[in-house]
Amino acid sequence: MSLFTADNLSINFGGIRAVDGVSFNVEKGEVFTIIGPNGAGKTTIFNMMSRIYTPTSGRLVFDGNDITTVPPHRIAALGIARTFQNIELFEHATLLQNLLLARHAHKQSGFFSELLFLPSVRRMELEHRAAVEHVIDFLDLQQYRDSLIVNLPYGVRKVTELARALCTNPKLLLLDEPSSGLNVEETEDMAFWIQDIKTVLGVTVLMVEHDMTLVSAVSDRVLALNYGKPLAMGTPQEVQSHPEVARAYLGG
């Protein structure tokens, strides 16, 4: 059974049909990439998956559960984590605090035990910290641990977003343009990390990306969209050489 299934997904914004009957499956352990020109509806699909938007019609199934109507704050606990195209970090908190917040879905303490900072809260905090440190080691963020996000360069922020998503212990990781704004070298690092996330951590990745070098380096399957409609699906090579995809990007 697929880890995630989008079944005939559509959404209207007023008269605009941003996503129109898109269906795809993401298999456990693969890197699945959605490509398409600007305005094709890629990020809209992500926003529907993280339940910020509600689809007009269609169904989202994750790990055997229908998540079409699950409230947005429950998504992380189910095992879906995401990054944002325009970085959405907690800017006036340290990197460590940002990552610890990602453990929120695993929080077990109640308000009053936190108010008194009971030993149970302390124990949980130490456990969260250990989990976070694991991710910090994985992505080499040690030196930035206590820096405020506002004081960090763009490239590090991008990695921090990835780290924060990983700290939720996801089964499915949604990466919204992980390479945007990164230089060539940073993009290569990102490709290695995505491969490591897949092979070492065993996390399934669903990615929206424009950089075709990165896409062909890491993706198992690619879905091409245009104006909210699916154009082609297959291996990166198949999709890149598909005539409809070339027309969508180049016109003609």
Next chain:
Amino acid sequence: MRFLFKTSYEQDIGLFRDRVDAFWYGLLALLVVGLPFVIDEYYVGETSWVFIYALCGLSLMVLVGYTGLVSLGHAAFLGIGAYAHAYFLQQGLPWIAAMMLAVLITTAAGFVVGLPALRMTGIYLAIATLAFAVIIQEVFTRWESVTHGFAGMPVDKPVIFGVTFDDDRSFYYLCLFFLVVALWLTRNLLRSPTGRAWIAIRDSEIAAQSMGVNLAIYKSIAFAYSAGLMGLAGALFAHKIAYLAPDIFTILLSIQFLLLVIVGGLGSLHGAVFGAIFVALLPPLIAILRDSIPDSLASFATASGITPIGSLGAAIGAFLAKPGVEAGIFGLILVLVILLEPLGMYGRWLKIKLFFSTFPMYKRATFKRQKSYMRSERLR
């Protein structure tokens, strides 16, 4: 310069950063405990105002500084706490019970006012809380069976377990005790998931939500907790002011609280205390200057034989005695703080600390980036 070597995760969730830190706070504790024996009784009374204002500041700091929700109605919560406390005392309840009931009622009120906050932010929320404050002030005026309206409501000295806190010194310790407890509780929340969720909501609601934070619940908790602290402050406030009337809890008081947290420094517990010192001690400071400047300059004029200095002193004294000057000075300082030190007094404190710890290598540019702090989308 001292470097902190971290050897366990415990160090990052402790109350104090390290032993040196704990030592300084211990020294500060000794200082505030010993203070009433050193200074004049009048100033002991003024310092209890600092503690009460610090409680109010703490309350608003949780909401504005940490959760990023603006409230222009916090004087109403103070009023609810004060009236509830005074009312239950009049009904013959013991002090502790009256205080706890007052805190509970204010917490409930905060929760209810917090409900619109789930849909509103920034200026809209400010207006909604302002409207709430106006309504509550009207309730204080009209609900005469409880509040006695404009006739006012006298509040006796606190009697706790048979101990009467009838002089300024004992009341000072009462306020100090509750401030320390409130600081401790708030610090506990801030170092656990709830505090992190608040900060997350402040900086990016959408990301907080995607990481599993239930915005509705955490915003409500922030409002309720903030109001609860205000209720506690209100109970102490009622005793301090000794006579409650509806026109105490005006919009101006709410604005003063907002000024307190901004001048103190948004997003830090230190800021709440620094701001309280500023707000509570500025009026007596102005009064002292008003009285002492003409006299000292006049005696200087007679000693040196330069008469214009004497008349200058008299002019300054007359200016400071004018009504509205105090408010003007408050406003001027607020403008200067926002222009020159967006992190408030706490930001200045950090700089002074860094100056001494890195002397003679201090670089002004160290804090350069933090100027963007106030410019975040906080007031969106």
